[in-house]
Amino acid sequence: MTVQELPGAGASHRSTPPPAWRPRTDAAPLLPDPEPYRVLGTPAADRLDPELMRRCYAELVRGRRYNAQATALTRQGRLAVYPSTVGQEACEIAAAMVLEEQDWLFPSYRDTLAAVARGLDPVEALTLLRGDWHTGYDPRERRIAPLSTPLATQLPHAVGLAHAARLRGDDVVALAMVGDGGTSEGDFHEAMNFAAVWQAPVVFLVQNNGFAISVPLAKQTAAPTLAHKAVGYGMPGRLVDGNDIAAMHEVLSEAVRRARSGGGPTMIEAVTYRIEAHTNADDATRYRGDAEVEAWKAHDPIELLERELTARGLLDEAGIKAAKDAAEAMAAALRDGMNAEPVLDPMDLFGHVYAQQTGRLREQAAMLRAELEAAEQEEHEEGDGS
Amino acid sequence: MTVQELPGAGASHRSTPPPAWRPRTDAAPLLPDPEPYRVLGTPAADRLDPELMRRCYAELVRGRRYNAQATALTRQGRLAVYPSTVGQEACEIAAAMVLEEQDWLFPSYRDTLAAVARGLDPVEALTLLRGDWHTGYDPRERRIAPLSTPLATQLPHAVGLAHAARLRGDDVVALAMVGDGGTSEGDFHEAMNFAAVWQAPVVFLVQNNGFAISVPLAKQTAAPTLAHKAVGYGMPGRLVDGNDIAAMHEVLSEAVRRARSGGGPTMIEAVTYRIEAHTNADDATRYRGDAEVEAWKAHDPIELLERELTARGLLDEAGIKAAKDAAEAMAAALRDGMNAEPVLDPMDLFGHVYAQQTGRLREQAAMLRAELEAAEQEEHEEGDGS
């Protein structure tokens, strides 16, 4: 029985809802695939560009070596702390590779490798973690925002920058990196929303590495996947195997292309794993078992690519050795660079708080200068006395 | 050609992704219907409970009268400000009706009507807007949180309270209200996420009334619908005609039932419209045209129900008059209540900042007391002198 058949309940009593009432876009194209997208080891690998893949391979090997070297430096007391990206190198490197010269990278505190892959000197990239000045490079010159430690706070910056570039008619894409844990922050939400409303040329890369320090994804979200968050902003969400650099490169490139051509933002969830502890200071045995780590080690980004390339005859022993040698050279340079004790000027403490030093800062600088001179004087006199 | 057929590219080089890799839940059941759910004027109306609908009708009429009276009070200077819910009464009232005695309501600053529909004295509900004390009732006694002016901040409170009740084994559901604009705030995001992760018994009711003050929905979000936001938290999203009280009651009841039975949170987008200006202080002609308002007036929540009930012979002139009379009685009582000048004790300023007044507050209270006494003395003397 339909309502029409009711006595007295004719069409007259039904009002037509106002025009603004319907969904504005179709949600279906925004939804991620049910499984992370893969290329390596699948038929899609046939399309691979050998040259590009060999570059990826060399970068991955270099990235792994960078991770090892940085961790070694923490043990030698040369680095205060290092958050490793062992196991996540494919994400870090693909993120850097897909960007053009004029584009911007917005790394989180973990993403020094992405900055290095974009061309930043490893010593500069590690300035912060070394205990030297907060940011070790000129962000505008490198088009790499300062490493962001307060989680997810860099995301609205990326949106604002991309929006500004677009307003000025410049061809600039911003790629912003954040972790699975960072997606829980309000700033993630606000950035995603601004990006979509403004159709800003920005790409959000979420590295889901399974943990926020000790907290596993299951305590972080109940979403089917993190990529599903995109639909709530009217933005496509993509789910991709973060250990498959070919897949990462493809999906990121597509998102960058889309952003560049005015198609708006994309959010990408890269499913990966943090093989090492949160940082060298962390004890991962407190919150996870070996079995899980082993399962992920068997899905190693370098091995995945190496196997594919070897199987296809695109990489041989010589190629492997060349990659290793280049990585060793980088590591040696990094080691040397970090061995040189950085020279910091205490007066820098007062020089960059404001464009013009306030009277109060001048006073404080004068006090410190006097203290330092007195200390030097004392040392000098002691030296004379001996 | 599949990868298997490649020379040397055997199964051996494909690794199986680790177990944690797949989506944990199916997104499909979380997605809202493509169009707002309706009952009135559709075949679903056959199922309506006449008694319930008559109660709804009386409440709607009372709610509309409440709105008119409150706005009138602003013109008489009896209320400092009033954010009207004309056009949104079905949302406000259904929200209150679906709750049990022990449940909690978390209203936003606009939702005094929901509080009134839950049984709060209108004079108490309007205490804040009157310029009297901040909260005019005991939230624990009424199980109505204080009206929340900072947008979306009440949502995590609702989650925490629902979670606490569940931890203690109590049968309590929290229903939290927020506007379309409020969904852009970080607190909305964080509350939704906590609710889903904790599977807290909470229902989020988003009243999409088209505007956040002057900002239309299109500048607020690019999402297909606000209900689509739910999927990103792993929570069902429901889209419903907010002017259809039968639909609202049904969808809200279902969500409350779900929460109560341990099924976790639900987010509901009620599509509705703010017929009047943002508040009496606002000038809506600056940002919207009459045509849109007129279209929505033709989809009026009271008329929708009245037509349905009349057509079905469930409401007659006498019923309509009874509802009107009850509404008038409420309005008269409200008018009277607001005519009585509230008596505020300035000493209350110092009495509730801390459980124990600090020394400093004692000093300040003493100073004010002395000032007031001196002023009284002066008045007295002047009085004597005349």
Add this chain to the structure above:
Amino acid sequence: MTTVAVKPPAAKPATMAQALNRAMRDAMAEDPTVHVMGEDVGALGGVFRITDGLAKEFGEDRCTDTPLAEAGILGAAVGMAMYGLRPVVEMQFDAFAYPAFEQLISHVAKMRNRTKGAMPLPITIRVPYGGGIGGVEHHCDSSEAYYVATPGLTVVTPATVEDAYGLLRASIASDDPVIFLEPKRLYWSKADWSPEAPAAVPGIGEALVRRTGTSATLITYGPSLPVCLEAAEAAREEGWDLEVVDLRSLVPFDEETVVASVRRTGRAVVVHEAGGFGGPGAEIAARISERCFHHLEAPVLRVTGFDIPYPPPMLEKHHLPGVDRILDTVARLQWEN
């Protein structure tokens, strides 16, 4: 021979709201990198109408209604400034700036320093602040203590129509982030002012002696300036000749002007609406006590809001520093000595 007298543009009564509006308009016209953004700043012109007409004149890309999310607004402004724009952000009310606090403290205030000067952030954050307008809770906070305690921020607050224009222009022109605190109860205050040739932009960081006097110095800013001037007038009856200093910016703090005045008068009262405990007046009083130690005839006193959450409208008159309370306090400056 007829000479046409070139008349200076006439000063007409104008409100602080108009002066602020004009300052943004002139800045936007002069500099295409100036962008205004915030909630309801577009078609509505802001809830206080301070951005009235800007979207119409400069387009929505230059004066943008953002989504309702203060951290997002300020965070996006950071990104825009990183790219070379000069965002002017409106926070709708004092208390609604709190969601942006992390962006403010951890990025806006620190970015120049973090990058050793490579990435300054010329962002102006306009915050209507203070009470006295019958606003309900969360609409009347005096939140300047938070900003003042945050190195890297410049904190400016005008008290007159002329300063509203000049200081806002100077703030927008500043290469550093500026918290521009607008005393909302002075929005409709009027003064003769020439919108056609607005006065030269004063520098930030210079306090002004608004009234000279010899008995004691009242140090104040923003919404409390008119109250202090009124108190100074009233004090004449009691035989006190009060000097009134308008700070105009809390950071930088013009210590020299304040100290010079107090050394002259020997007595000081700091007046502001913000709560006393840990408020800006604490720093001012502490600095005066330190620098004028041998000149002070009496301890530096403060007249401030009480140390309570801002009261409901019906009680705010008891909370706000008024003429009587200021005079009572002046009376406690140990005149018997």
Add this chain to the structure above:
Amino acid sequence: MTTVAVKPPAAKPATMAQALNRAMRDAMAEDPTVHVMGEDVGALGGVFRITDGLAKEFGEDRCTDTPLAEAGILGAAVGMAMYGLRPVVEMQFDAFAYPAFEQLISHVAKMRNRTKGAMPLPITIRVPYGGGIGGVEHHCDSSEAYYVATPGLTVVTPATVEDAYGLLRASIASDDPVIFLEPKRLYWSKADWSPEAPAAVPGIGEALVRRTGTSATLITYGPSLPVCLEAAEAAREEGWDLEVVDLRSLVPFDEETVVASVRRTGRAVVVHEAGGFGGPGAEIAARISERCFHHLEAPVLRVTGFDIPYPPPMLEKHHLPGVDRILDTVARLQWEN
């Protein structure tokens, strides 16, 4: 006849971290409404291991790893407290409490007042604060000025192992929201302390004279107490006998103890790591200057962190108040008079 001496439980060396852990454990055991929550407080026991073992002992519902969202954590805690629980919230580091600022200012601090006492919020917010641990940016802020300027908040900070236990118990027992500032560089400081019969819970709001002296008073709290005590020892060589007051809570501020001490000694130096301008020392100095006006032989001076963003690890030694800077400042207390 053999008598068995009932020995008092032996005091053994314990760290502040252990005392804090024990305080939560005892509070949770005594009161089932006490819930610990925050990032990584469960299996990991917190990045500083302060909540070590609590999830194991009391279950994850009593010691909960939350999603990574500080406003959400504090907002949820508000709701839990509304329902009658006593949440103990951990903010992982000082600067990571900023995202929760709106919840803190607009709700936590105000809820009791808004509801005329009907809805108090007994929430303890633990914030590891301060520097001196070689932490990178955003890990070493001294953010107490923000909390101190917010009426409705109680602000507590222990400086000793014993106080860490006692004050945390008192904070959890308080019916008001407490910002419990933990000096992270003292986490591993040790003292003889009896974990089996921890000392009685001191009340909140009582300062303690940690060292009596006659020449001048050092007023300090938290991480700077050991530095001040060391400075006082060193000062003996210079002929100064310094009194050291440990505030223990900034709000309520134990003015009487401080004023009594300064009236006795006639000279005062306030010492803290937080920046000076608008920092807590401003209020303390202003109050002393006001209340001890006729007792002071010299202006009240302050030794504080510089007015800059917290420096990188390699430069922090220059920033932190140290023994020499304190002694230099004591030397400036006009001894020639």
